[in-house]
């Protein structure tokens with residue numbers, strides 16, 4: 001058995017999970033999926049070769065709210081790929097902080113949409129100001145991640161077939 005992983009998307013092209021061969025075959029037999037990209041991994045059964053997909057999509061609707069990840073600081077840094085939203089540099093997790101986009105002193109809450117990853121230097125500079133006040137620029141936008149993005153897919157950010165579906169720009173609270 002191969003340990004090949006397949007990215008499973010819901011009907012709205014949001015990543016739900018990275019699934020293995022067994023789960024894929026179950027979905028395939030039920031006729032519930034559509035293949036969006038093929039991988040170059042094949043499995044063989046006698047004389048037949050079967051090319052495995054890289055990305056599949058569910059053909060029916062599914063309630064996605066339960067796939068929404070619960071907010072955590074650790075999750076926030078993973079969502080932002082350990083990158084400071086202001087200077088754009090990658091840091092070790094211990095050197096990262098949580099920036100409240102609307103500062104807590106101005107009523108900003110701790111949530112996926114109001115928090116973003118910042119390095120210590122950028123966070124200290126932004127302090128209790130808003131982005132407008134400091135004239136800082138966010139290189140990427142906050143979004144509510146599915147747990148797939150944080151956990152199952154974290155090691156696959158460089159997979160060329162997957163990357164477009166794992167791109168934060170595609171997501172917002174309205175469609176998760």
Ligand SMILES: [Zn+2]
Nearest residue numbers: 084087119122
């Ligand atoms: Zn920074």
